[in-house]
Amino acid sequence: MNQREGNRERRPSRPGHGRPGPRKEGPRKPSPEDPARRVALDVLRAVRERDAYANLALPEMLRNRRITGRDAALATELTYGTARAQGLLDEIIAACLDRPLAKVDALVLDGLRLGAYQLLRTRIPQHAAVTSTVDLVRADAGSHVAGFVNAVLRTVSEKDEEAWLDHLAPDAEKDPIGNAAMRTSHPRWVARSFAEALGDKGPELQAALEADDARPSVHLIARPGEITADELAAITGGDVAPYSPYGVHLPTGSGDLAESEPIRQHLAAVQDEGSQLCAIAATKAPVQGSDERWLDLCAGPGGKAALLGALAGLSGATVDAVELAPHRARLIERVTEGLPVTVHVADGRESGLDGGYDRVLLDAPCSGLGALRRRPEARWRRQPSDVADLTKLQGQLLAAALDLTRPGGVVTYVVCSPHLGETEGVVSETARRAGAETLDAREFFPGVPLLGAGPYVQLWPHRHGTDAMFCAVLRKPGETAA
Numbered sequence: 016m017n018q019r020e021g022n023r024e025r026r027p028s029r030p031g032h033g034r035p036g037p038r039k040e041g042p043r044k045p046s047p048e049d050p051a052r053r054v055a056l057d058v059l060r061a062v063r064e065r066d067a068y069a070n071l072a073l074p075e076m077l078r079n080r081r082i083t084g085r086d087a088a089l090a091t092e093l094t095y096g097t098a099r100a101q102g103l104l105d106e107i108i109a110a111c112l113d114r115p116l117a118k119v120d121a122l123v124l125d126g127l128r129l130g131a132y133q134l135l136r137t138r139i140p141q142h143a144a145v146t147s148t149v150d151l152v153r154a155d156a157g158s159h160v161a162g163f164v165n166a167v168l169r170t171v172s173e174k175d176e177e178a179w180l181d182h183l184a185p186d187a188e189k190d191p192i193g194n195a196a197m198r199t200s201h202p203r204w205v206a207r208s209f210a211e212a213l214g215d216k217g218p219e220l221q222a223a224l225e226a227d228d229a230r231p232s233v234h235l236i237a238r239p240g241e242i243t244a245d246e247l248a249a250i251t252g253g254d255v256a257p258y259s260p261y262g263v264h265l266p267t268g269s270g271d272l273a274e275s276e277p278i279r280q281h282l283a284a285v286q287d288e289g290s291q292l293c294a295i296a297a298t299k300a301p302v303q304g305s306d307e308r309w310l311d312l313c314a315g316p317g318g319k320a321a322l323l324g325a326l327a328g329l330s331g332a333t334v335d336a337v338e339l340a341p342h343r344a345r346l347i348e349r350v351t352e353g354l355p356v357t358v359h360v361a362d363g364r365e366s367g368l369d370g371g372y373d374r375v376l377l378d379a380p381c382s383g384l385g386a387l388r389r390r391p392e393a394r395w396r397r398q399p400s401d402v403a404d405l406t407k408l409q410g411q412l413l414a415a416a417l418d419l420t421r422p423g424g425v426v427t428y429v430v431c432s433p434h435l436g437e438t439e440g441v442v443s444e445t446a447r448r449a450g451a452e453t454l455d456a457r458e459f460f461p462g463v464p465l466l467g468a469g470p471y472v473q474l475w476p477h478r479h480g481t482d483a484m485f486c487a488v489l490r491k492p493g494e495t496a497a
């Protein structure tokens with residue numbers, strides 16, 4: 016039943032797009048009665064209006080409004096859950112309207128998404144989900160929209176999520192990718208790129224998308240030479256990571272990490288285990304001859320540079336870290352303080368550095384499709400055209416990385432994406448042009464299972480519990496240094 020059929024008398028005259036009616040000016044006061052939902056709605060709005068990142072905006076708002084405990088947990092669940100499920104929620108909301116979704120005022124749509132998420136994916140009672148949402152939207156967009164929001168949400172609540180999916184999802188036989196995409200709330204093009212990388216449109220694609228839709232645990236790195244993973248796990252109450260010797264997994268929902276003592280003392284940092292494994296691989300690939308000069312060509316904000324720097328310090332090497340954005344270069348300086356790392360603000364394609372490096376890590380700018388689970392709204396913000404722009408830059412940076420490497424030295428190419436354009440496409444073409452040898456990267460991920468046929472490594476949330484990082488290792492041809 017659509018909204019016209021079921022709730023005609025409740026619908027407002029027309030809460031038109033771009034004409035939201037009377038609104039309060041300036042920042043709205045947090046509602047004392049419902050601080051959690053107020054924060055969630057304000058973050059969703061900031062994401063939409065200012066391109067804010069939910070995982071940065073939310074903790075800041077919680078801190079500023081002094082929201083803690085159960086309210087903070089509820090705000091987190093509602094904000095991230097709604098942002099992640101946005102496309103699916105929109106499909107369902109659209110099915111309850113008698114006009115295009117684009118005609119609904121954006122402020123009202125934020126509220127409808129938040130309300131629909133509560134109805135479909137939480138155990139919050141229907142009455143509480145609807146009434147609280149109506150109250151919030153009324154405060155933001157005016158009383159005239161209250162009946163409309165109430166009516167739409169009541170129509171949403173007539174089915175549970177599974178029933179909506181049965182109603183709306185494409186046929187699984189005819190369109191398996193479209194079906195899996197909708198069932199796991201992913202854009203179709205993202206699901207297709209996963210399917211192409213996995214070589215599967217069936218159960219494994221479904222598992223990969225489901226893992227990508229789940230809230231991930233936070234991974235920490237115990238800084239080599241500062242603290243061991245065992246010690247860090249004991250202090251934080253986490254578990255030692257299965258593959259990285261420096262990794263610790265925290266339980267989901269661990270509190271404010273900025274408050275964590277090991278992080279405050281710079282003994283540990285937040286870093287996905289997949290990122291740790293790729294940085295370690297960059298130090299493991301055998302080079303022929305000297306092994307003292309390392310380069311991190313796209314280093315900001317410095318997670319991998321800090322790990323490289325610590326390992327370089329232990330082995331007597333030094334690291335040059337290049338970053339285009341000055342503010343990100345400053346972050347590298349901060350996290351590599353005391354380590355043998357020199358930071359350069361430059362374009363990696365024309366860094367002006369003297370070449371002849373023994374090892375180069377290129378952790379290239381990428382679509383981030385491999386870390387969507389950590390950035391709730393990202394899957395709806397990214398566009399297929401982003402990838403085309405990025406692959407050109409990635410190819411240029413990889414060619415520059417090979418130029419800066421001495422004969423016999425190695426380049427490790429990493430992206431946080433499984434998209435074949437950014438992974439195999441960039442590497443095979445650039446390696447061919449440069450005449451570089453492709454090494455079997457699986458050898459530098461000891462103990463990590465399910466790495467496929469090689470020579471590249473593609474990690475996956477559903478197989479490894481990591482972000483979907485890609486890693487290729489190339490050796491520059493030519494004479495070796497003594």
Ligand SMILES: C[S@@+](CC[C@H](N)C(=O)[O-])C[C@H]1O[C@@H](n2cnc3c(N)ncnc32)[C@H](O)[C@@H]1O
Binds near residue numbers: 312318338362
């Ligand atoms: C994937 S991030 C690197 C993450 C980093 N390795 C870490 O572990 O923290 C890519 C970085 O490359 C930088 N970047 C983008 N274009 C660049 C260029 N042409 N030269 C150098 N750095 C660039 C971005 O600003 C971004 O900080």
